[in-house]
Amino acid sequence: MKLSYFPGCTLKNHAKNFEDSAIxxxxxxxxxxxxxxxxxxxxxVFSLTTDDLIHHIAPVRNLIRTKEQDSDKLMTMCxxxxxxxxxxxxxxxxxxxxxxxxNDLMYREDVKYAGDVExxxxxxxxxxxxxxxxxxxxxxxxxxxxxxxxxxxxxxxRPAEIGFDDAENPVILDELAAVLGATAVxxxxxxxxxxxxxxxxxxxxxxxxxxxxxxxxxxQGAEIMAVSCPLCAFNLDHRQKETSAKYPxxxxxxxxxxxxxxxxxxGCPEKSLRFELHHIDPKPILKNKGLx
Amino acid sequence: MRTNLSRHKLLDPxxxxxxxxxGQNLLICYQCGKCSAGCPAVHEMDILPxxxxxxxxxxLKDELLASKAIWVCASCMTxxxxxxxGINIAxxxxxxxxxxxxxxxxxxxxxxxxxxxxxxVPPIALISNFRKFTS
Numbered sequence: 001m002k003l004s005y006f007p008g009c010t011l012k013n014h015a016k017n018f019e020d021s022a023i024x025x026x027x028x029x030x031x032x033x034x035x036x037x038x039x040x041x042x043x044x045v046f047s048l049t050t051d052d053l054i055h056h057i058a059p060v061r062n063l064i065r066t067k068e069q070d071s072d073k074l075m076t077m078c079x080x081x082x083x084x085x086x087x088x089x090x091x092x093x094x095x096x097x098x099x100x101x102x103n104d105l106m107y108r109e110d111v112k113y114a115g116d117v118e119x120x121x122x123x124x125x126x127x128x129x130x131x132x133x134x135x136x137x138x139x140x141x142x143x144x145x146x147x148x149x150x151x152x153x154x155x156x157x158r159p160a161e162i163g164f165d166d167a168e169n170p171v172i173l174d175e176l177a178a179v180l181g182a183t184a185v186x187x188x189x190x191x192x193x194x195x196x197x198x199x200x201x202x203x204x205x206x207x208x209x210x211x212x213x214x215x216x217x218x219x220q221g222a223e224i225m226a227v228s229c230p231l232c233a234f235n236l237d238h239r240q241k242e243t244s245a246k247y248p249x250x251x252x253x254x255x256x257x258x259x260x261x262x263x264x265x266x267g268c269p270e271k272s273l274r275f276e277l278h279h280i281d282p283k284p285i286l287k288n289k290g291l292x
Numbered sequence: 293m294r295t296n297l298s299r300h301k302l303l304d305p306x307x308x309x310x311x312x313x314x315g316q317n318l319l320i321c322y323q324c325g326k327c328s329a330g331c332p333a334v335h336e337m338d339i340l341p342x343x344x345x346x347x348x349x350x351x352l353k354d355e356l357l358a359s360k361a362i363w364v365c366a367s368c369m370t371x372x373x374x375x376x377x378g379i380n381i382a383x384x385x386x387x388x389x390x391x392x393x394x395x396x397x398x399x400x401x402x403x404x405x406x407x408x409x410x411x412x413v414p415p416i417a418l419i420s421n422f423r424k425f426t427s
Binding site: 015 | 313364366368400420424
């Protein structure tokens with residue numbers, strides 16, 4: 001299986017652990033990932049105002065790149081890229097007039113976009129195309145005894161028409177954790193916003209949210225948190241520093257990408273996990289469970 | 293808070309502008325308050341999401357554009373998902389931010405962020421923050 005892949009800005013630096021672990025895990029599942037040539041930043045957020053067409057150029061240009069690669073499916077792993085690319089695509093598909101304007105603005109492109117690329121999140125592909133059952137057959141190191149709280153956040157599941165799971169009670173990450181042999185821990189803050197980009201100008205808000213979200217997961221018995229968004233990962237992991245400073249009773253928890261858990265279970269080498277990029281080191285709990 | 297209502301405010305082009313930019317019909321809101329009940333940022337807000345809609349219906353432009361609330365909303369879409377009338381409240385709040393930003397009044401002053409704020413956060417945070425909070 002070959003997949004056209006859009007990394008997005010952060011998977012090449014702060015979230016290299018997300019990319020490296022995913023590519024290694026997908027290789028173990030016989031999936032060949034082909035990174036888009038000349039991809040550009042998607043803009044990270046979908047424009048919510050009706051008249052703001054200019055910000056749809058960046059996502060649509062990536063869809064043109066997909067066509068140039070003779071593909072009609074584009075996979076991304078970042079929840080924010082997924083949301084932005086998919087929603088822009090939906091707007092182009094349902095508003096032919098908007099699509100004409102966008103194509104006119106990009107008159108120097110060789111390919112005119114016709115709304116014919118499908119934007120998919122890696123989790124959808126794992127569940128619907130690769131299938132969880134075939135992942136289960138390839139596991140060499142089940143995550144036995146590891147209590148994993150899956151945090152979904154916002155952009156993976158909302159608004160309802162974009163998500164591939166229930167907007168209020170998504171379970172796909174929990175299902176995957178169970179397939180990998182871990183114990184999935186449900187907790188009430190799994191779709192509560194981490195504060196997202198407020199982390200730049202209001203880091204104290206993120207400390208409050210991280211305290212609530214991580215403490216809630218810990219109360220349910222979680223030992224580690226799994227995420228699918230590099231911004232959630234930064235807020236819930238790196239902002240634990242500010243959280244501990246504000247809340248002396250706060251007990252930290254390592255935060256990993258779901259792809260890192262997959263990579264461990266599928267026998268990838270430790271260097272693909274890139275633990276040096278974490279603030280709270282996940283190694284002690286993983287060593288304790290005999291997983292690394 | 294003391295608020296004066298007037299026919300003048302109700303007919304202010306501001307009301308039509310909010311509806312146009314957000315693509316939402318403000319008048320279908322029946323003030324159930326579900327958006328405010330589920331909003332994770334509500335304790336940071338001076339005007340709550342359901343009040344934002346009421347204020348917008350009444351043309352209370354000055355109060356809305358001076359509010360702190362529109363800058364602590366991170367467009368997490370929880371209100372949109374839960375609104376029984378199908379109103380996209382996040383889009384209404386975005387319209388209010390845009391009315392200010394389009395006058396080139398940046399909320400986040402990039403040049404005033406210190407080195408650690410700019411250097412330590414990932415690009416995804418900086419780009420999304422500047423997309424939402426600068427013109």
